[in-house]
Amino acid sequence: MPLQASNSVVGKIVQRLVSALSPERIYLFGSQARGDAGPDSDYDFLVVVRTSTLPRYRRDQAAFDALLGIGVAKDVLVLTHDEFERQRTVVCSLPATVEREGMLLYAA
Secondary structure: OOHHHHHHHHHHHHHHHHHHHOOOEEEEEOHHHHOOOOOOOOEEEEEEEOOOOOOHHHHHHHHHHHOOOOOOOEEEEEEEHHHHHHHOOOOOOHHHHHHHHOEEEEEO
16 A cells, blocks of 8 residues: 555554654654555554653554554554664664654654
């Protein structure tokens, strides 16, 4: 499903993530952001939160829980601000790739 046709789905995902996590930023990355998604492509999101005492796997689970019932394939990763900033200058890191190729969908 092309991004243009799925704006309502992406909008619902962003709304739910904002409600559940109060993030600083939400990025869409991967094939959906690049515009080369195929019919079986999922949606890849990177969520940046100010801070969290939860381990990363629990943050990711909270994001997935917020998206229950949304009928598209999706992956959501949640990083704290500090985690994102530490990695964004490493060329091959996910934060660097997301900044280079991703779409910023939400900024607080």
